[in-house]
Amino acid sequence: MQNTNKKPTVCSFFSGGGLLDLGFKDDFNIIWANEFNTEAAKSYQSNIGDHIVVGNINEIAKDMSKIPNADIYIGGPPCIDFSSNGANRGEKGVNGQLTWTYFNIIKAKKPKAFVMENVAGLAQKHKGTLEKLKQSFNEVGYDVQVETLNSAEFGTPQQRKRVFIIGFRNDLGTSFEFPNGNTHFVTVKDAFKGLSSPQTIKARDKVLGDIPNHTATWTNPSPERIKDLYINPRPNQRVGLKRLDWDKPSYTLTAHIAKDGREFLHPDEDRRISVREALRLMGVPDSYIIPRGVPLNQQYTLVGNGVAYQVAKALAIAIRVQLTNVDKQIKQVSSLNGYKAKKEKAEQLSFDDLLLA
Ligand SMILES: C[S@@+](CC[C@H](N)C(=O)[O-])C[C@H]1O[C@@H](n2cnc3c(N)ncnc32)[C@H](O)[C@@H]1O
Known part of the structure; x- marks a missing residue:
């Protein structure tokens, strides 16, 4: 049996049938997910896990204590208001507003990192909203990177361009880079x-x-x-x-x-x-x-x-690498602090105390 305790934890939002989560499942321990469509949630439950909570995130987020803390939060708020094929109402639309619901959850809960996915339209016609999101995430303490990834360049047999906003809490000192694709198409x-x-x-x-x-x-x-x-x-x-x-x-x-x-x-x-x-x-x-x-x-x-599965997987691995480095650094710093504390204590002791110690 795999030891899931050592894996970083994940809360998943707007989880749908769990296709994003499928890419994170092996490298992370997904502890909580939310979706309000009961049919999608059935598929999530059967393929990803029983941790899915069915309900409207706007209601759940009224009491943030209902959302567990986790190392990372992942989610793709509904894209219809940012899609050229959809209603195109932008952030003012009922669905568009959910990007800000997700922002407010991240702001309140402060995970080490987050993933926000949306249609390419968020970086085009609705670029203003994207800029506002980036700035808002910066203001609440996140280093943010944004990239439009095409799944075909990651080995998925589909041209699918999606915007990914990845943020790491800036106290962690990470240097996240998006994974590179290639042009060998399936x-x-x-x-x-x-x-x-x-x-x-x-x-x-x-x-x-x-x-x-x-x-x-x-x-x-x-x-x-x-x-x-x-x-x-x-x-x-x-x-x-x-x-x-x-x-x-x-x-x-x-x-x-x-x-x-x-x-x-x-x-x-x-x-x-x-x-x-x-x-x-x-x-x-x-x-x-x-x-x-x-x-x-x-x-x-x-x-x-x-x-797309291969994009989710590539991002999961890139984020895991960053978090593993952060954990290593934290361990090094705390053992260094432990050493410093011992040294300081030793310096305060007399020669006789040291002999007795
Ligand atoms: C773009 S899909 C996410 C798909 C998912 N990331 C995946 O890879 O399978 C957005 C999901 O958000 C859900 N959703 C929309 N409004 C919601 C709300 N108010 N509360 C919870 N879920 C909501 C939709 O039912 C839809 O499944």
């Missing part, structure tokens, strides 16, 4: 290896077949309609139909996949991709299984909302 073909045509069974109890979460129960438009539109293209009628390319990483998956499956069509079958295919495109290992009973649209939503 393709859709690599990602779908070993997946056959999914079952088209509707019955809920058959959802967990040979390959869990690999069903195609919904097509709108129908396969016949898709085929027809591809063979006989008519102006405007193919708008929104988008096929993945076998030889490239996927384009960005979004929570919209739950509604607009037509934008995420299989490279050569006339259907939207299955949930398992979507998970593969997020780089998520097949050991992650969304449990029986979570409605299909919720399954797609939690995948489209998630953080």
Whole structure:
């Protein structure tokens, strides 16, 4: 059994189905998480752990003592108000305000470090909010680094640009650097290896077949309609139909996949991709299984909302390295202090005392 006591502790916010947490799980001890969507929380519980608390963070944060202290806090507040595809209301939107809820929690609880994830729009159209966040974190004692990372450069078969704000408490003297990516891209073909045509069974109890979460129960438009539109293209009628390319990483998956499956069509079958295919495109290992009973649209939503596994993992390792160095330094300083204290005491003692000591 692994000794989890030695791992730094984590509290996770806006945890969804736990895709970000999946990358932190091996190197950290996640002690608490929060999500208000019960269906996403079911998947979190079954894949990450029982420590998930279902509830609205705005209510929970009214009493900060309900949130445990931990070495690091991680979370991706909802992005819809910062996304070019979404409502775009910015920080004033109900969802946009949650970035400030998360800020206030960090300000009150002062973890050693934090991770805040959001869509690239936060560093573009909503750059003003990002600057305000950075400044506010500086004012409450954090050194902050911001980077837009593309998951395709970390080995995920998907072009997915997300902004990561990483802060370390400035009394720790850390020098965090974002991990580097590379340009060796993993393709859709690599990602779908070993997946056959999914079952088209509707019955809920058959959802967990040979390959869990690999069903195609919904097509709108129908396969016949898709085929027809591809063979006989008519102006405007193919708008929104988008096929993945076998030889490239996927384009960005979004929570919209739950509604607009037509934008995420299989490279050569006339259907939207299955949930398992979507998970593969997020780089998520097949050991992650969304449990029986979570409605299909919720399954797609939690995948489209998630953080690519390889990016989460790379960040987890980079943060762990910093925290391990900090722990080493703290140990060195305290043993040095111990030595100094002994020396000072010895200097106060007389020669006779020393002989007796
Ligand atoms: C972008 S998703 C986070 C996905 C997660 N980081 C992952 O990798 O799987 C944001 C999540 O915040 C949740 N959420 C939105 N408002 C919330 C609130 N007021 N309290 C708690 N959770 C909330 C949503 O249900 C959604 O699952």
